[in-house]
Amino acid sequence: MWQRIQTVFLGLVVASMVIGLFLPLLKVMEGTKEVQLFPLHFSTIENGQRATLYFPYSITAILMVAAATIAVMEIRRYDNRLTQIKLGTLNSLILAGSLASAVYFFTQVAKQYGGGSHLPPVIWIMFIGVASNWLAVRFIRRDEKLVRDSDRLR
Numbered sequence: 537m538w539q540r541i542q543t544v545f546l547g548l549v550v551a552s553m554v555i556g557l558f559l560p561l562l563k564v565m566e567g568t569k570e571v572q573l574f575p576l577h578f579s580t581i582e583n584g585q586r587a588t589l590y591f592p593y594s595i596t597a598i599l600m601v602a603a604a605t606i607a608v609m610e611i612r613r614y615d616n617r618l619t620q621i622k623l624g625t626l627n628s629l630i631l632a633g634s635l636a637s638a639v640y641f642f643t644q645v646a647k648q649y650g651g652g653s654h655l656p657p658v659i660w661i662m663f664i665g666v667a668s669n670w671l672a673v674r675f676i677r678r679d680e681k682l683v684r685d686s687d688r689l690r
Contacts, residue, residue, distance in 0.1 A: 540679070543614065545672035546607045549627070552665035553604035553634075557597055559658045561642045564651040571649045575600060575638060575658065578645065593641055599634035603627055603665065610672070617680040624673035631666045638662060 562573040570581040576597040579588045606627040613619045638659060646652030 540614070540675070542620075542672040542675040542679075543611055545668040545675070546611045548668040549607040549631070549665045549672070550604045550611075552661045552668065553600045553607070556658050556661045556665070557600055559656070559661070561638060561656050561658050562645055562649075562652050564646075564649045566649065571645065573641060573645045578641075596634055596637045596641060599630055599637060600662075603630045603634055603669075606630065607669065617676055617683070620676045621673060621680065624669060624676060627669050628666070628673065631662070631669055635659070635662045635666060 557575055560572055560574050562571070564571040568583055572579045572581070573593065574597075576594050577588050577590050578593045579586055581587075606623055610620050610623040610627065613623065639655075642652060642656065642659070
């Protein structure tokens with residue numbers, strides 16, 4: 537199972553989504569007010585008082601957890617390549633949604649509170665997950681084509 541390159545790429549998808557959950561999208565200090573945006577929540581800290589909003593910011597975290605879960609399911613279905621391809625395609629959509637929501641919330645909060653002149657590392661980590669999933673699906677399709685071609689020769 538782990539000897540296949542697509543399994544390594546799917547492991548990268550899981551790792552990038554789990555790591556991305558805990559890294560901040562944006563941190564801005566304005567005098568005594570601090571603004572923090574994570575994939576799970578948006579917090580403002582002013583004079584020691586924290587106000588946290590989970591919805592709609594938690595959509596990014598929900599999609600990230602779903603993408604990691606589907607990637608694990610994809611790894612476990614190594615015996616059925618067609619199912620892996622279908623799960624990989626679904627995971628591509630979910631990963632694109634999580635990346636789009638992270639960029640959207642980042643730009644909205646950065647526009648409102650200033651700061652965020654460049655994309656945070658979380659966005660790049662999520663992009664690595666998207667690229668790894670794409671490569672995994674590509675290698676799974678290549679294996680399926682190889683098996684079909686060898687069956688035809690018999």
